[in-house]
Amino acid sequence: MNENIGLWTFVSTVATSGLLWVAWVQLKNISQTARADFNHKFTERFFTQECRDLLMLFDYELIKFRVAKISETREAPFFEVDQHKLTNSEFIDHKHKENLKKIYSEYEIDDHLLGHFEDIGLYHKDGLLDMNMVNEVFGGYIESLWEDSEVKEYIWWVRKNVGEDRYTCFEHIYGEVKGFRPKSNIDMALKVAGAIFLIIACIHLIRLLFRVKVLVGSLTVPLWGSGIAVIILLGLALWYFKLTK
Numbered sequence: 001m002n003e004n005i006g007l008w009t010f011v012s013t014v015a016t017s018g019l020l021w022v023a024w025v026q027l028k029n030i031s032q033t034a035r036a037d038f039n040h041k042f043t044e045r046f047f048t049q050e051c052r053d054l055l056m057l058f059d060y061e062l063i064k065f066r067v068a069k070i071s072e073t074r075e076a077p078f079f080e081v082d083q084h085k086l087t088n089s090e091f092i093d094h095k096h097k098e099n100l101k102k103i104y105s106e107y108e109i110d111d112h113l114l115g116h117f118e119d120i121g122l123y124h125k126d127g128l129l130d131m132n133m134v135n136e137v138f139g140g141y142i143e144s145l146w147e148d149s150e151v152k153e154y155i156w157w158v159r160k161n162v163g164e165d166r167y168t169c170f171e172h173i174y175g176e177v178k179g180f181r182p183k184s185n186i187d188m189a190l191k192v193a194g195a196i197f198l199i200i201a202c203i204h205l206i207r208l209l210f211r212v213k214v215l216v217g218s219l220t221v222p223l224w225g226s227g228i229a230v231i232i233l234l235g236l237a238l239w240y241f242k243l244t245k
Contacts, residue, residue, distance in 0.1 A: 042119075042129070043137060050112035053100060055141060058148050062086050063104070065150045067157065077157055079104040079150070109154070114167065117142060121169030124176065131180060139177045146174040187244040194240030201233035 057063040068076045081102050123129040158166045204226040214221040
């Protein structure tokens with residue numbers, strides 16, 4: 001009788017674990033679809049004409065950080081296009097040169113460019129942007145812009161005069177991009193191993209809850225052994241899942 005109870009408990013545990021796994025996969029697929037839609041909309045909003053112009057000016061080193069003194073106690077930061085270098089640039093056609101602004105205020109720089117990278121960092125922290133997507137679409141821009149000497153000088157000025165918390169999300173995503181490693185088959189192996197550990201932990205947990213006897217020959221496996229197994233297996237499962245993030 002006890003053997004039948006143990007068998008059916010084992011079968012029901014495996015079935016329940018399987019259903020939980022299927023539910024988790026479905027929820028993950030829904031989450032990935034919603035995230036992909038968000039990524040697409042964000043990318044469209046990011047690459048405006050103003051943003052592209054500014055990225056080009058920084059990439060070709062055609063724009064300089066300046067500070068204008070308004071009064072004895074007030075200063076106004078801005079960016080000025082180097083007209084001499086712009087005129088001699090062979091990478092930009094003449095018509096496009098005429099449409100470029102000569103001066104960009106700090107508000108324009110923030111609204112059209114740096115604010116976007118701050119948003120990327122914030123959305124990544126909140127789990128709305130996938131790091132694979134961030135690295136593939138924005139990685140190069142994030143690295144080159146954060147390392148740009150003019151941008152560095154501007155951020156230093158802003159943090160000194162406005163607040164030390166400015167552009168912290170931009171700095172965060174820069175660090176993430178620099179240390180990013182693409183997903184590989186190792187990640188899938190870790191997920192599978194984590195899922196197996198989780199299923200076995202659930203089996204031991206149900207044995208504890210129902211106090212199911214397990215016999216190995218003539219010896220009874222003590223319940224406290226399952227208690228230790230639950231702790232160890234759950235720890236391993238969580239660790240493996242964390243390694244794949």
